[in-house]
Amino acid sequence: MSAGPVVVLVGPMGVGKSTVGALVAERLGCGYRDTDQDIVAEQGRTIADIFLDEGEPVFRAIEKRAVHRALVGHDGVLALGGGAILDADTRELLAGLPVVYLSMDVEEAVKRTGLNAARPLLAVNPRRQWRELMEARRHLYVEVARAAVATDGHTPEEVAQAVLDALELKQA
Numbered sequence: 001m002s003a004g005p006v007v008v009l010v011g012p013m014g015v016g017k018s019t020v021g022a023l024v025a026e027r028l029g030c031g032y033r034d035t036d037q038d039i040v041a042e043q044g045r046t047i048a049d050i051f052l053d054e055g056e057p058v059f060r061a062i063e064k065r066a067v068h069r070a071l072v073g074h075d076g077v078l079a080l081g082g083g084a085i086l087d088a089d090t091r092e093l094l095a096g097l098p099v100v101y102l103s104m105d106v107e108e109a110v111k112r113t114g115l116n117a118a119r120p121l122l123a124v125n126p127r128r129q130w131r132e133l134m135e136a137r138r139h140l141y142v143e144v145a146r147a148a149v150a151t152d153g154h155t156p157e158e159v160a161q162a163v164l165d166a167l168e169l170k171q172a
């Protein structure tokens, strides 16, 4: 049991949660954890394989358990998968935590994720898929987050600094 993560990053696929999360942890001198990595380690297969073998609802159930474990057991920086906030219980657990929403526009999203088969939800027509996902999710990211950081045109290092500034955290 811990006091909870010092930073939780949410936002759409490819926005840089995993990249920026590791940088923020380095700057704070604390641990970094990524729920997608926890799932891959626990399941011994890739996220894409879980989607293919068992479908999205099974993935979401596995993800929910992984997120809840990390929220109570990790006190460093935590990056969530882009769809974790779809679950109402998860959103409730995030209330009051230092959650930052990383955002970007659709063109930046396609640049960062375009041809990447590791994200099964964007495998076909990524631009349209991404727009639809954002229509369904944007308000949920805003709802759970204490602050939002736009990442378009910014390096991961700049985004990491903006996350620290948004939460008024000091570099170690």
Ligand SMILES: Nc1ncnc2c1ncn2[C@@H]1O[C@H](COP(=O)(O)OP(=O)(O)O)[C@@H](O)[C@H]1O
Pocket (backbone or CB within 6 Å): 011, 012, 013, 014, 015, 016, 017, 018, 019, 020, 079, 112, 113, 151, 154, 155, 156, 159
């Ligand atoms: N600020 C940024 N500018 C440009 N590319 C970035 C930025 N942040 C991340 N990337 C790149 O975008 C891709 C997705 O990043 P990742 O951290 O895996 O995103 P997420 O965990 O949100 O899906 C990676 O190739 C990463 O190197």
Ligand SMILES: O=C(O)C1=C[C@@H](OP(=O)(O)O)[C@@H](O)[C@H](O)C1
Pocket (backbone or CB within 6 Å): 011, 012, 013, 014, 017, 018, 036, 047, 080, 081, 082, 083, 084, 118, 119, 120, 121
């Ligand atoms: O947005 C989503 O529904 C997903 C985001 C992915 O994580 P990233 O946001 O780290 O790419 C991964 O959990 C899975 O492919 C589903």
Ligand SMILES: [Mg+2]
Pocket (backbone or CB within 6 Å): 017, 018, 034, 036, 079, 080, 081
């Ligand atoms: Mg990630």
